[in-house]
Structures are given as C-alpha cells and as structure tokens.
Amino acid sequence: MTTDYDIRFAVDPASAAMMTTGELRENFLVDDLFASDRVNWTYTHYDRMAVGSAVPVAGPLALEAIKPTGTANFLDRRELIAVNIGGAGTINADGSAFDMAARDMAYVGMGTRAISFASADAANPAKFYLLSAPAHATHETRLIRIGEAKRLDLGARETCNERSIFQFIHAEGAKTCQLVVGMTTFAPGSVWNTMPAHVHDRRMEAYLYFDLPADAFVIHLMGEPDETRHIVMRNEQAVISPPWSIHAGAGTAGYTFIWAMAGDNVDYTDVEKVEMSALL
Ligand SMILES: O=C[C@H](O)[C@@H](O)CC(=O)C(=O)O
Numbered sequence: 001m002t003t004d005y006d007i008r009f010a011v012d013p014a015s016a017a018m019m020t021t022g023e024l025r026e027n028f029l030v031d032d033l034f035a036s037d038r039v040n041w042t043y044t045h046y047d048r049m050a051v052g053s054a055v056p057v058a059g060p061l062a063l064e065a066i067k068p069t070g071t072a073n074f075l076d077r078r079e080l081i082a083v084n085i086g087g088a089g090t091i092n093a094d095g096s097a098f099d100m101a102a103r104d105m106a107y108v109g110m111g112t113r114a115i116s117f118a119s120a121d122a123a124n125p126a127k128f129y130l131l132s133a134p135a136h137a138t139h140e141t142r143l144i145r146i147g148e149a150k151r152l153d154l155g156a157r158e159t160c161n162e163r164s165i166f167q168f169i170h171a172e173g174a175k176t177c178q179l180v181v182g183m184t185t186f187a188p189g190s191v192w193n194t195m196p197a198h199v200h201d202r203r204m205e206a207y208l209y210f211d212l213p214a215d216a217f218v219i220h221l222m223g224e225p226d227e228t229r230h231i232v233m234r235n236e237q238a239v240i241s242p243p244w245s246i247h248a249g250a251g252t253a254g255y256t257f258i259w260a261m262a263g264d265n266v267d268y269t270d271v272e273k274v275e276m277s278a279l280l
C-alpha cells in the first residue's frame with residue numbers, strides 16, 4: 001500500500017467553541033498532504049467528503065481502496081476530482097490518459113476502477129489535490145483546464161480582496177453529483193478571501209491554500225459568525241469547514257486556494273451572506 005488515511009468526525013458548533021488551538025488544528029487542519037510517492041487521504045464525516053493528495057515521483061501511483069468506504073474500489077459509489085498544483089502530470093482512468101498542466105482539473109466518474117497518477121518529470125513532480133464524495137450516478141470522466149473554467153471577478157483593491165474565482169464546476173459545464181470545485185487567485189496586494197463571509201449549511205467546504213512563501217501564513221477564520229476562531233495555515237495545507245462555519249482568510253503574503261464543496265445541492269449561489277458587522 002502506498003495509501004494512508006485518517007478520519008475526522010463531525011464536530012458541532014458548541015464543541016468547536018470550547019476547543020484549544022491544538023484541538024481546533026487536530027479537528028479541522030489537514031497538514032499531512034503532498035508527500036512524495038504517497039496517496040494521503042483525510043476521510044471526513046462532513047458529507048463523507050474525502051480530501052487527499054497524490055505525488056508520484058519514483059513511478060505512477062494507484063488510487064487504492066480504503067477501508068472507510070467499505071467498497072472493493074475507491075470509486076464504486078463515489079466521484080473524484082483531482083486538481084494538479086505541481087508540474088505536468090497525467091491521470092489514467094480505465095485506459096484513458098488525461099494530460100494535466102499546473103492548475104488543470106480532472107473529473108473521474110463513479111464506477112471507474114483503474115486510476116493512476118503520474119508525473120511527466122520526477123524532478124518537478126505533479127501534485128494532485130484530490131476530492132471525493134459519494135455519488136448516485138455516473139458522469140463523464142473529463143479534463144477541465146483552468147482556461148475553460150468560468151471566471152468571476154470579485155472584491156476591490158481598496159478592501160484588499162480583489163480576486164478572481166475560477167469555477168471548474170458550474171451549471172453550464174461538467175456535471176457532478178455533489179462536488180463543486182474551483183480556484184481563487186488574487187490581484188497583487190490583495191490578501192482577503194471570502195470577505196464578506198458566508199455560510200451554507202447545505203454544503204460542507206474544504207480550502208487548500210498554496211503558492212504561499214515558506215515563512216508566510218494565512219489566518220483562516222472559522223466558526224459561527226458570532227463565535228469565530230482562527231487557524232494559522234502554512235503553504236499546501238487544507239482546512240475543513242463544517243456546514244455551520246464561516247470560511248474566510250487573510251494572508252501575510254499572496255496565495256492561491258482551491259475550494260471544494262459537497263452536500264445537498266450544487267448551487268454555488270445558495271449561500272447566506274454574513275454581514276461584516278455581524279462577525280464577533
Ligand atoms: O462557497 C464558495 C467558496 O467559499 C469560495 O468560492 C469563496 C471564494 O473563493 C472567495 O470568495 O474568495
């Protein structure tokens with residue numbers, strides 16, 4: 001086996017409000033991603049979303065079954081999205097090869113059995129960020145390049161939140177059962193994501209912060225709007241956002257992040273805005 005997994009139970013808001021810094025990090029931070037020649041999974045009990053990584057260096061890495069799904073193959077009852085944040089790479093899905101440059105995404109439909117990840121150059125390996133949720137139908141396995149994503153420009157320079165949202169999955173594009181995934185980039189000098197903040201109890205969310213200098217960090221905000229907490233996040237770490245929680249952050253330097261949701265609907269606009277004056 002080249003695969004590891006850990007499990008995160010769902011936490012209720014009252015319990016989260018009592019947690020120390022260490023307990024918050026244990027429950028919500030995912031800091032064991034992107035290890036060479038490993039597939040690492042964090043299997044969550046929030047909509048059974050699994051967040052993971054694959055970094056093939058010595059050779060291709062297979063998507064192996066893990067015990068928490070209780071199925072013979074990983075995707076027997078699930079769908080998968082892989083976003084490449086490293087060098088050029090390839091995903092092989094039941095005999096079809098999909099070449100992926102940095103920031104391209106692949107959707108792999110339910111029932112696909114033989115999946116492997118490979119790098120074009122071991123000296124600059126691909127880094128696949130993986131997201132998987134339970135599925136009820138098979139949608140077409142396909143590549144979505146960053147250039148084909150739907151772009152939404154938000155924020156302003158004056159409020160340090162001028163940013164572009166790239167929706168890989170949207171109503172007019174590739175169909176999924178549960179997964180809604182995209183990437184957000186910033187204009188130079190802007191560091192605030194998702195401010196004003198929002199919640200969406202229908203869908204959990206996970207953020208992966210990357211392209212962050214080694215000594216920089218993002219202060220990630222979580223919690224109910226009137227009971228916020230922060231998690232200090234470093235480059236290439238992910239954080240789980242329970243459905244009741246805001247999820248926003250500010251970096252000490254520029255960064256990029258991938259957001260991914262799973263839950264009862266795939267409507268990106270189905271959110272409750274939280275007024276900035278309501279945050280405590
Ligand atoms: O539900 C949607 C997600 O929280 C992100 O798309 C928000 C985001 O990228 C941003 O505003 O910066």
Ligand SMILES: [Zn+2]
Nearest residue numbers: 198200205247
């Ligand atoms: Zn959100």
